[in-house]
Amino acid sequence: MNRRIAVFIVAFALLGAASAVPALAYDELDPPTGKSCDECHGLDEGESGSGVNDVRPRKGPHGGYSTGTQKCQTCHTVHAAPLMSVILLPAATIRDTCNSCHDGTGGKGVYGVLESQGVTVTAAHRIEETDLVPGGSQAGTEETRTFSADGLLTCSDCHSPHDNNTVEPFTGDRIRESEAASFPADPPSMAVKTNRLLKQRPTSGTTDTPVYGSDWCGACHTGRLYGSAGVYNHPVETQTAGVHYDSILRVTGPNTSDVQTGTLGASNYGYVMPTSTPDPPGRRYPICQQCHEDARSVGNDPAQPQRISTLNGFDEEFTITAADGSVTSDNPRFQVFPHESGTSRFLVETTDSLCTNCHDN
């Protein structure tokens, strides 16, 4: 009998200790005790982190996490966290935090940019609305995943605002105002490589993907990768073959079938990849982003549908002259991929020419 009482008491004590773990693990911030989040989670400039929760200092609104103010608590709560909260995030606040600037009033407009130009959104990564991943299962079917906003997909599932464990910088297809060389007359520079704060391991991913490419998309859309069971997918190359956003096979210029290895960003050449070209080892297939990217016009010259052309008035060259899709004649158009798109399934083009950009014979 005494043993049974002892078991009860021990079980009760364990239950109490477990419920107190958050209080024991985190310093109370309100009222402040002088100990900031940075003392445990911060990294100095240039320092590499060993923990998954490390915070890398950044400038502007993406900096200042270590000031000991409420800034950390904007997204993170300590004692007020709902029960079962994975990393102590209160519900539906990540999007709100990002939207404070990224609605266009404080930085780069993301969601809402298409609507503002009268375009109907036909594809989107629907933030804090869904937990369903097309092609999420190995069989290629839709799968429910558990993301960070009470299970729903949110910004921080793909981006680390702390620049923690992010992918290698790559030549993006988008210009941000902060990267613009001058204002307002001169065209901004495309020279800046950034990682877009993309996590190496998006939420629900099982492995790190140090470079942005097909494998990064496959962290969620697992069943869309080539070789997945139960469904035929267009072959894509992976980082295993050394193919990623900054290293793909592409034509060398307009009106040619010559190919080279180069970046997909800041050029439309990466969307033309003639299959008649001899196959360099490890470069046979495209990556996901060579078909799914910001909408643009590529190779629409009816005389040479498989090639980018500047002839016959069909100027299909990459033309970004200003940040954030602010010039309607730019090509690509909106600079908000993969958040929203006016084309089905985020396809670069939706007409037959998308196929003939590569399948030219």
Next chain:
Amino acid sequence: MRLAGREVSQRRVFVTIAVLLGLALVALLIYLLFFMGDTAEPVEPREVAGILPILSIEGPETGERPEFDRPLGAAFGPDGRIYVADTGNHRVCVFAADGAFLFEFGGHGVVKPAPQVEPTWQPGLMNSPVAVDVSSDGTVHVADFYNNQIQAFDAEGVFLRSFPDPLQRVGQGGSGQGGTGIAVTDVHAAGGRVYATDRYQVVVFEEDGTFVTQFGKPGVGSGDLDHPNGLFMTDEGTLYVADSNNNRVVAFDGDGQVRWAFGAFVSQLDKQEENPFGLPRDVTVTERGTLLVVDAFEFELVEVDTEGEVLGRYGRRGVAPGEFNFPNSIDTYGDLLLVADKENDRVQVLRLVRR
């Protein structure tokens, strides 16, 4: 077994302890479920962190869109009316001083569509109105953000004029789409002029829309601006600007010369420095002559004097009356404050409770 001089069976002791443990477990579960992580507050209006809630408006409560959708701006009219820039619904809603819905105007219209898309803008239609201001004569100015223009209406919502031409370059240039017009984030009329914030500058117009001047450029230096989102012109000719992404409030004279600045750009090199603001999004002047700064990331109103000393901080994060969830703009009417409580999809009329 003997306890307190009485003979009790071991079974009774066990049952008693089990019942007590069970009750304790239930009490613990109630505590965990209802007190930890529960952000709900009593609905009775009461002072909250120096804020006394007076009125909360969540929409017209009628029509096809009875609720606000991320209202970024709000302003008092000269008669105490409340004008709300209902950003996500592309309209302005007007309420009586007691919060009764009066009427709305606006609707979605696009000046600069994408290629192959027809423009849909007609005078009075809006594309993400992010700020509203009401002059002493009742003229309502609306920051028509994505249409890159300001629109003026009379107090009853009748369209008067729009400026600048969103399809023409403004002065030395603006941040409107395609380099024409201005990406206007706030507007304030005073002294016969209309002041507006663009992404990296302040642009000044006559009331009839004639361009006057512009100042500011990208950067972190003195006089530079980075996504300012709020401004207020005093009768004495000082223009206060909430220089949001530079984390500071800047006072300019009428010619754009910097008088002083409070706060500082956050860089990764001075990360240990304290900053008075998290993300200043708007600024106004109180009847006492102090400044009230809306801090979206600190979820509070920061009162500072004109020498940059913090006099008080009011408000906290939450959804209860008097609390904020990414507040974005502020206006005053006597000692009343009007705050666009953006992510709570409401505007609040408040008073400060100073200590």
